Amino acid sequence: MSILVTGAAGFVGTNLIRKLLSEGEIVIGVDNFCRGSKNNLIEFLENPNFIFHEIDISDFSKYQKMILKAQSKFPIVEIWHLAANSDIPAGIEDSSIDLRDTFMTTLNTLTLMKEFNVPSIFFASSSAIYGDLGDTPLSENIGPTLPISNYGAMKLASEAAISAASESYLKRACIFRFPNVIGIPATHGVMLDFIKKLIATPLVLNVLGDGTQKKGYLHVDELIDAMLFIKNASKEKVSLFNIGCGDQGITVQDIAEETVRQLSPQANILYGAGNKGWVGDVPRFIYSIEKLKKLGWSPTLNSAQAVKKAISEIIDQEKA
């Protein structure tokens, strides 16, 4: 028996695989290294329980051949579908990116799960599916979900396709609506951006926007813990949960100040105008995790603590 992880070389994939291997699972990883990095997999390569395939799963026939081969040795019982475009602005400029890397990878995964009788999918969705609902707390039972980026749109489209497949041939689906997740290996995001800037120019930190954007942040260790908790605790056929920090979050200014404090205390922070960093960014949202709390899971770190920990880890990563 094996577990397939798509997007294996990405930020969440790497952390999930470490956890699954530590529990003795056989893990088949797949990645096209379009955004994921080969370096992220080095720690697993000598583990006999880890099998890696470098393919682009938006290419159906390559994906099909890979699964056929993998199945013959270790039947796949779960797919953790994490592969996706993670560059939101790029996807707004060119909608074909999210279509191919986020949605078609989901549809191909579902088609192959039908073909090869793989019963369970675990999907990395996103708070971005909610769009910009202002001060309305984002809980799973509100609507309409009107995403403002193709990233969010193709995550919502993927949820919808998984839901339809669950009615017809899947045994089980977990849909996790991720918050802003932080930690290492960091590939994008405001913390990595600030740290790179400060390493390049230690005396000044230019911040996009006025710094008042407020968001909640969850450390990736807690995200992995929450997903596995939901997998074990939820009895719904389609288990759809927001995963988040449960607090109102911290501002970009807080993050800038913490980064400067840890990395370059003498730097001046210069702010821009407006509270939207880029088209498709949701400037402020209140992310409800009441459903997950009722199931029995709560994070151990608040946003400020998660940010502090992640900044420290990313600084080490960037200086390594």
Next chain:
Amino acid sequence: MSILVTGAAGFVGTNLIRKLLSEGEIVIGVDNFCRGSKNNLIEFLENPNFIFHEIDISDFSKYQKMILKAQSKFPIVEIWHLAANSDIPAGIEDSSIDLRDTFMTTLNTLTLMKEFNVPSIFFASSSAIYGDLGDTPLSENIGPTLPISNYGAMKLASEAAISAASESYLKRACIFRFPNVIGIPATHGVMLDFIKKLIATPLVLNVLGDGTQKKGYLHVDELIDAMLFIKNASKEKVSLFNIGCGDQGITVQDIAEETVRQLSPQANILYGAGNKGWVGDVPRFIYSIEKLKKLGWSPTLNSAQAVKKAISEIIDQEKA
């Protein structure tokens, strides 16, 4: 200035075009006659304000050429995107049908609206996006939307893509979540099915399921009226509305009895088992139109009246 209607030869398309032409609009129709019928367009073909193109808009380059040509003569200011797969069971069997005919036609439409600066889209979504929520009244502000068919999934995916495009380049979008719409030209649905069966075997009517499925029905004349009302009355950039009859609906048994009464009073009605006709069918739902009522629109016919009218029209259609 012109209005482009995709799915021009379909059930709703035909009725919409009749209305738009009656108001003096120049209408460009497009259809691939995959499900729409050439016969449906006969009444418009001598109208100088109607221009028709037979192409498959899931083929991007053909669609692009068509718009380029059409734009040069009459700049397109609105697209009414009605083209979609309408055969829900077929789409459950083969997910590529809804992907191509429902979702890719939407994505191609959006990409071309960006390229040619077409400001406004009017989109035929569906109550199917809600999935099976049991007794929860389906209003626009509930979630999660977990469709149980690829039809519903690709309609929801289309909504999501339109929403993202509205944030970035569209001036305006109206998303209409259609109920069960009835009238002529009928191409599918329970009434047409019953009428065809009764014409073939006038003494017996076999009903799929136990006849207890209860749904609301709206006559297509009212649907067109509601869409144009929303277009004029709603000020939201993304105007998303359920359109429906506003009542609790009538049962399949009521429809069977009315059809028999009008067409073949001597027929015996034989029922099957269960209250789901087919995978992907939502057996019963309460469809809220409170948002639309607040905007100022209500239907004039209830479900029973709409069904009676439609059965009479479909009988005439099938006997012609």
